[in-house]
Amino acid sequence: MDLELRHLKTIRAIADAGSLTGAATALGVAQPALSAQLKRIERTLGGELFQRSRQGVRPTALGEMVLERVRVLLPTVRELQEEAVRFTQATQGMPRLRLSGTHGPLLGGVLDRLAGSHPSAPVTTHTSWSEREIASMVIEGRVDFALIGACGQSLPPEADRLVWREIGIDPVFVMLGNGHPLAGRTEIDLHELAGESWADVPGDGCFADCFAAACARAGFTPASVYETDTASCVHLVQVGRAVGLCRATFPPTPGMVTVPLAGVPLKWRHLIGWHSEAPAAEAAPEVVAHARAAHAEAAERSVSYAKWLAAHPDEEGGGGGHNARAGAD
Structure with missing residues (x-):
């Protein structure tokens, strides 16, 4: 051997x-x-x-x-x-890019824009529920860019070792089946959903704790929370088994609606990260620009989010891209 x-x-x-x-x-x-x-x-x-x-x-x-x-x-x-x-x-222009992200429309939007701008540059993707796994892959050089989310103002994983840029901040909406009694509302107070079962995708950040804290402030403890993949969450909502938690940019889906929560008890920050010393760091400005454009396009496609933005023009983090950073350049 x-x-x-x-x-x-x-x-x-x-x-x-x-x-x-x-x-x-x-x-x-x-x-x-x-x-x-x-x-x-x-x-x-x-x-x-x-x-x-x-x-x-x-x-x-x-x-x-x-x-x-x-x-x-x-x-x-x-x-x-x-x-x-x-x-x-140096000799061929845009390099091969490797993107890793949590499940959601943003990763697909970035991939679409990169493929359109550089049709000859290969782009590969990897998805995971774990923000920590994705950050570790960037540090180890297995991927070039990480697209993740963080709850509220919590720090992203490996904040001292990676460069992070904020793509946008969205309110968290609820998904309701078309037949739900509150499906026609323009917004819902969280305490009105006290008796519901919930559906959400898994993750290793603090979102589950933030949701539990928001429910406690609203005066209840969730009866049950189903942590499963996005398709299963949608199905549980469509058949009336649960109400779901989603980012405001969640795309329109038959059989259900997305509705804002009054007072914005939960927010979701979209972040993109990379290693400052990695070869692909030179492409970071363009990739960040594509990510922000993809986020803006996703916000425009959501009718409920567009209405919310029009009604809350001064709300902090209302879908805009910001220049906040964590970690060193």
Whole structure:
């Protein structure tokens, strides 16, 4: 077996974690598979790299020698990759872009605008419910830009390591089936929905806590909250099983309406982030501009949001893009 880059990363992960269990978790593989891979690597290198004990693992003399080389080689390979991408950018214009985002219309809008502006530049996407996972992927260089949301004024993940720009701030609306008694209202007080079941998409930010706090201020505790994918949330609303929580930019959908909550008890901030030292950072101004334009277009497509904006022209964060930032340039 010839050594590959992934084998060197495995050796470093085991040394950094201090145990096979910790390394398996960090690498996202099963521990038996990791143990088998380590044995193959050790056979290739001619001896044991780690001494196993109940306390974990620690490098042998051979392991220390190998780790010394690994910690030089891996950064060198990463620098080679970054230099190659920078060279390609300098000679070919807009680079290949990798976008990652939470589920919602904004990611599709940005992709559409980039594809229209640079039809020959490949753009790939990745979606996840986890804002933290997406931010980690940017730090690790697996994606170039993160499109996420944050509740209220909470900091985005990795705020001290990534550059974040605010795309817009939207009020949170409720989704009601067409047959719901309150479906014809122009706005609803949160306490009027005290007896309802709720549907919302999952996430690892603070939105669930903010929603619970808003309900407490309104004098009730939600009877139940179904955390599921967007399509399932819509279905639960359409059949009258639950009312849903959504961003004001949620697109028009048959069988249901979106209605503002009186007093704006919850807000959603759209953010885009990147690593200031990544090769794709040079494209950040254009990507941010496309994201803000996509957000504005999504707001225009929502009839209920357009009416709300007309009635609340001075409301803070009423759909506009802002220049707030978290993290260093």
